[in-house]
Amino acid sequence: MAERKRTEIAELGQFGLIERLTRDFTPRNATTVSGPGDDAALIAAPDDERLTVLSTDMMLEGVDFDLTYFPLKHLGYKVVTRGISDILAMNALPEQITVALGISSKLPVEALEDFYEGVRFACLESGVDLAGGDTTASVTGLAIAVTATGSVLREAVARRSGARLNDLICITGNLGAAYMGLHLLERERRVLGDVENPEPQFKGYEYLLEKYLKPRPRRDVIESLAAEKLVPTSMIDISDGLSSDLLQICRSSKCGARIYLERIPIARQTTALAEELHSDPVVAALHGGEDHELLFTVPVTMRERIEAIGGIDIIGHITAPETGAMLVTPDGGEIELRAQGFVKKRA
Amino acid sequence: MAERKRTEIAELGQFGLIERLTRDFTPRNATTVSGPGDDAALIAAPDDERLTVLSTDMMLEGVDFDLTYFPLKHLGYKVVTRGISDILAMNALPEQITVALGISSKLPVEALEDFYEGVRFACLESGVDLAGGDTTASVTGLAIAVTATGSVLREAVARRSGARLNDLICITGNLGAAYMGLHLLERERRVLGDVENPEPQFKGYEYLLEKYLKPRPRRDVIESLAAEKLVPTSMIDISDGLSSDLLQICRSSKCGARIYLERIPIARQTTALAEELHSDPVVAALHGGEDHELLFTVPVTMRERIEAIGGIDIIGHITAPETGAMLVTPDGGEIELRAQGFVKKRA
Numbered sequence: 112m113a114e115r116k117r118t119e120i121a122e123l124g125q126f127g128l129i130e131r132l133t134r135d136f137t138p139r140n141a142t143t144v145s146g147p148g149d150d151a152a153l154i155a156a157p158d159d160e161r162l163t164v165l166s167t168d169m170m171l172e173g174v175d176f177d178l179t180y181f182p183l184k185h186l187g188y189k190v191v192t193r194g195i196s197d198i199l200a201m202n203a204l205p206e207q208i209t210v211a212l213g214i215s216s217k218l219p220v221e222a223l224e225d226f227y228e229g230v231r232f233a234c235l236e237s238g239v240d241l242a243g244g245d246t247t248a249s250v251t252g253l254a255i256a257v258t259a260t261g262s263v264l265r266e267a268v269a270r271r272s273g274a275r276l277n278d279l280i281c282i283t284g285n286l287g288a289a290y291m292g293l294h295l296l297e298r299e300r301r302v303l304g305d306v307e308n309p310e311p312q313f314k315g316y317e318y319l320l321e322k323y324l325k326p327r328p329r330r331d332v333i334e335s336l337a338a339e340k341l342v343p344t345s346m347i348d349i350s351d352g353l354s355s356d357l358l359q360i361c362r363s364s365k366c367g368a369r370i371y372l373e374r375i376p377i378a379r380q381t382t383a384l385a386e387e388l389h390s391d392p393v394v395a396a397l398h399g400g401e402d403h404e405l406l407f408t409v410p411v412t413m414r415e416r417i418e419a420i421g422g423i424d425i426i427g428h429i430t431a432p433e434t435g436a437m438l439v440t441p442d443g444g445e446i447e448l449r450a451q452g453f454v455k456k457r458a
Numbered sequence: 459m460a461e462r463k464r465t466e467i468a469e470l471g472q473f474g475l476i477e478r479l480t481r482d483f484t485p486r487n488a489t490t491v492s493g494p495g496d497d498a499a500l501i502a503a504p505d506d507e508r509l510t511v512l513s514t515d516m517m518l519e520g521v522d523f524d525l526t527y528f529p530l531k532h533l534g535y536k537v538v539t540r541g542i543s544d545i546l547a548m549n550a551l552p553e554q555i556t557v558a559l560g561i562s563s564k565l566p567v568e569a570l571e572d573f574y575e576g577v578r579f580a581c582l583e584s585g586v587d588l589a590g591g592d593t594t595a596s597v598t599g600l601a602i603a604v605t606a607t608g609s610v611l612r613e614a615v616a617r618r619s620g621a622r623l624n625d626l627i628c629i630t631g632n633l634g635a636a637y638m639g640l641h642l643l644e645r646e647r648r649v650l651g652d653v654e655n656p657e658p659q660f661k662g663y664e665y666l667l668e669k670y671l672k673p674r675p676r677r678d679v680i681e682s683l684a685a686e687k688l689v690p691t692s693m694i695d696i697s698d699g700l701s702s703d704l705l706q707i708c709r710s711s712k713c714g715a716r717i718y719l720e721r722i723p724i725a726r727q728t729t730a731l732a733e734e735l736h737s738d739p740v741v742a743a744l745h746g747g748e749d750h751e752l753l754f755t756v757p758v759t760m761r762e763r764i765e766a767i768g769g770i771d772i773i774g775h776i777t778a779p780e781t782g783a784m785l786v787t788p789d790g791g792e793i794e795l796r797a798q799g800f801v802k803k804r805a
Contacts, residue, residue, distance in 0.1 A: 124797065126706065144509055148710070149618050150547035150694060151513035151606075156503035162491055163510060166498035166590060167605045169558040173597045200497035211516040211603055243513060250520045256558060256603030258514045259498075271496050347497060362473065363495070450471065 118220040128220065129244050132227045136234065136241040140206045142262070143240040152242035154207060157262040164261045166197035172252030180296045183222050185324040186255075187229025193350070194259035195237055195328040196403045200348040201270070202333060203263030208234065209243030213254030237330055267337070269346035269407060274364035278344050278408035278429040281417055283332050285376040286353055287392055290399025291384045292316070292323025298388075318380045326403045333405075335420045343407035352398040355450045356406055358436055364408075367434040368448075370427030373441050397438070397448070465567040475567065476591050479574045483581065483588045487553045489609070490587040499589035501554060504609040511608045513544035519599030527643045530569050532671040533602075534576025540697070541606035542584055542675040543750045547695040548617070549680060550610030555581070556590030560601030584677055614684070616693035616754060621711035625691050625755035625776040628764055630679050632723040633700055634739055637746025638731045639663070639670025645735070665727045673750045680752075682767045690754035699745040702797045703753055705783055711755075714781040715795075717774030720788050744785070744795070 120128055133147040144153035157163060170193070172178060176186055191208060198205040210230060214223065234241055239259070295316055313320055336343065345364055347356045353375070361368050377392050385392035408429055409417055417423055427439070437445040467475055480494040491500035504510060517540070519525060523533055538555060545552040557577060561570065581588055586606070642663050660667055683690065692711055694703045700722070708715055724739050732739035755776055756764055764770055774786070784792040 126709065126797070145617070150544040151511045151550070151608075153548070153610075153615065154510040154512055156506065156508065156510060159503065161503065163501040163503060164498045165501055165512075165554070165556065165605070165607060166592075167514065167556045167558045167603055168592060169560050169594050169601060169603050171560045171594060171596050171598070171601060174560070174595050197497040201500070203498070207512070209512065209514045209605075211514045213516050213518045213521070213601065245513075245515060247516050247518060248521050249518050251518070251598035254516060254518060254560065254601050256514055256516050256605075258512070258556075258603075258605045260512060261498075263500075268500065270492070359473065450473070 115221055120214065120216055120218070120220055123220060125246060128223070128246060131220065132223055133241060133244050135231055138240040139238060140240050142206050143242055146240060146242045147244040152207065152209060154242065154260065161262040161264055162268065164198050164201045164203040164263055165258070166194065167256060167258040168193050168197065170255045170257070172254070178253065180300055181324065183225040184229040187226040188233040188325050190255050190257045191230055191233035191237065191239065192326050192328045192403055194257035195239060195330070196348040196350065198259045198261035199328055199330060199333050200346050200405060201263055202267050202336065202343060202346055203261040204330065204333060205237060205239045205259055205261040207240050207242035207260045209245070209258045210241065211245040211247070211256040213247050213249035215249050215252065218253070237328055267342050269343040271345055271347050271360050271363035274345040274360050274366050274408040274429045275410070276366065276429055276431060277411050279411055279414060279417070279425045280357070280368060280370055280427040280429065281407050281409060281423050282353070282376060282404060282426050283329050283423055284402070284404040285378045285381070286349065286402050286404065287381045287395030287399045288319050288322035288378050289326060289401040290395040291381050292319035292321070293401070294388060295319055295384060296323070316380055316384055318378060319384060323401065326401070328403060329405050332423070339416055339420060341409065341413060341416055343409050346405060346407035349402040349404045349406055350400055352400040353406065354397040354448045355400070358448055358450050360406070360408065361436045364429070365432050367430035367432050368427060368436040369430055369439055371439045374424060374426040376424045462568055467561065467563055467565070467567055470567060472593060475570070475593060478567065479570055480588060480591050482578055485587040486585060487587050489553050490589055493587060493589045494591045499554065499556060501589065501607065508609040508611055509615065511545050511548045511550040511610055512605070513541065514603060514605040515540050515544065517602045519601070525600065527647055528671065530572040531576040534573040535580040535672050537602050537604045538577055538580035538584065538586065539673050539675045539750055541604035542586060542677070543695040543697065545606045545608035546676055546680050547693050547752060548610055549614050549683065549690060549693055550608040551677065551680060552584060552586045552606055552608040554587050554589035554607045556592070556605045557588065558592040558594070558603040560594050560596035562596050562599065565600070584675055614689050616690040618692055618694055618707050618710035621692040621707050621713050621755040621776045622757070623713065623776055623778060624758050626758055626761060626764070626772045627704070627715060627717055627774040627776065628754050628756060628770050629700070629723060629751060629773050630676050630770055631749070631751040632725045632728070633696065633749050633751060634728045634742030634746045635666050635669035635725050636673060636748040637742045638728050639666035639668070640748070641735060642666055642731060643670070663727055663731055665725060666731060670748065673748070675750060676752050679770070686763055686767060688756065688760060688763055690756050693752060693754035696749040696751045696753055697747055699747040700753065701744040701795045702747070705795055705797050707753070707755065708783045711776070712779050714777035714779050715774060715783040716777055716786050718786045721771060721773040723771045
């Protein structure tokens with residue numbers, strides 16, 4: 112591999128750094144009035160019928176990601192997905208993001224350029240503008256705060272609190288793949304940690320790696336629902352695992368839920384790696400997190416229209432609050448769904 | 459001192475924690491449609507004549523603050539000031555903030571309640587609503603990301619780039635006090651580090667401590683300018699020091715500047731402590747930072763109207779770009795203004 116140029120951050124200074132990192136971004140949304148380079152971004156108001164949606168996420172090295180196996184380009188992509196997913200989960204379309212970084216001076220400018228290349232690629236793919244950038248020094252590790260904004264028609268807002276009795280519980284894509292991708296990376300690091308020029312064995316599991324390192328935000332689903340004039344009664348993005356996130360809906364909507372084990376969508380590669388590691392793919396789906404798929408509820412009358420969209424599985428239904436939130440096994444047994452604790456697994 | 463109850467974060471879990479920390483917040487702005495407790499906050503659009511303003515700031519323990527002498531209640535107050543100041547610096551009024559925290563599990567819930575009490579007090583004082591909260595685990599130290607939003611009339615936006623030849627350079631309040639407050643705290647820590655029951659000597663310097671630990675955002679100035687129908691041609695908040703921040707205006711506006719040393723507003727306590735420490739109060743004013751005062755320019759025809767507002771000093775004027783940005787000493791000498799490097803001092 113050719114040796115790459117290494118520019119120290121101090122050579123550019125803070126202004127020069129932000130300018131260099133953000134120069135390749137071109138705003139595309141009409142609401143983005145001005146982007147990075149001032150005290151704050153300026154965003155035009157959506158029309159009266161729409162609300163602005165706002166969310167900030169923080170990701171810390173050593174907790175939310177491990178740079179020893181997380182390429183910075185992918186990390187840049189993934190933080191945008193995380194920010195956007197919260198906007199999508201309100202049934203809104205994302206429009207702007209800002210990225211604030213705490214950076215160790217040990218990182219060369221080129222590493223940050225990799226990170227921003229991932230940010231830029233994700234922005235392009237999702238039709239989002241970078242509207243602001245801030246950097247501060249960090250003495251510990253990389254710290255990332257992504258703020259995402261978007262807009263939604265007032266009558267189309269999908270809160271966590273709107274699920275009603277008998278609503279269908281729907282899930283996009285499949286679950287547990289990101290978690291198994293993380294396990295694969297951690298296994299290879301353990302095995303190859305002391306080997307020079309390691310050759311990790313990822314063959315057959317490329318999909319799992321992509322779901323972990325470069326998860327796509329499900330803007331397509333929000334657009335499909337809008338095209339079909341389907342407004343979910345409640346919605347959340349799967350960031351902490353199906354179990355935790357469904358419990359959030361139950362808690363906010365004051366309801367119970369039944370989901371059926373055999374209906375939970377799990378990818379073939381997820382099952383294959385789980386078997387190889389002697390673990391249970393359902394556990395990965397329930398508690399893995401980081402999938403960034405959408406979990407939502409719709410009235411039971413919408414079953415056919417949801418099925419017609421494709422790529423969405425109906426995994427259960429909303430029940431009365433006193434019945435609790437349960438996973439129903441194929442033999443009819445019920446297992447209580449549980450949330451995870453405060454400390455996130457590295458992901 | 460009575461022993462205080464210590465609740466572990468794990469006892470509450472992440473949902474319970476956010477709920478407990480944010481329960482005492484009541485939205486006051488009509489644009490705050492819904493606050494914490496969902497994937498994202500919902501904000502009503504301002505009218506067509508106004509733009510939304512958005513900014514995210516990150517603050518890290520060990521770089522931006524030191525918890526050994528920064529009480530959490532004050533820190534909560536100060537992070538709100540930092541966020542709001544960026545909104546004010548666009549000549550906008552702040553309306554919402556979101557706070558995302560990376561928290562070590564070593565911190566008890568009561569410490570976080572102190573932090574949020576400071577946030578709440580600052581929100582009340584500044585008429586701002588807490589619209590969102592997020593927590594993640596941290597293995598290093600406390601990490602804080604504050605996003606602030608607000609709105610501004612389209613024709614009243616004050617960018618960094620609007621300063622024009624001969625414009626007057628104005629500054630609110632006084633400079634260098636926050637920096638001297640930090641020095642005072644660091645001196646007491648050095649002196650009293652090994653003493654049991656230390657009794658720090660702050661008498662006569664209370665104002666410096668307040669400017670460092672609890673700086674007020676200058677919403678009053680933005681309101682006064684609006685009341686007088688005065689629109690600055692450019693504006694920035696003093697976060698990195700007068701020198702650095704004026705250079706940002708010069709860079710964005712493609713202009714030079716002359717500021718006069720004897721016109722720089724410096725508080726009596728700032729001068730007194732600087733003398734005691736054998737340092738130069740002008741250096742504190744030029745490079746100290748963290749003052750969160752506003753630096754702005756207005757056409758020269760507005761001199762009398764600016765002076766009539768009170769509490770604003772005219773310290774110089776904008777010059778042609780080729781003349782550079784200079785500090786003029788009382789004897790007529792010129793010293794080139796310089797920006798600071800990337801690594802911030804602890805503040």
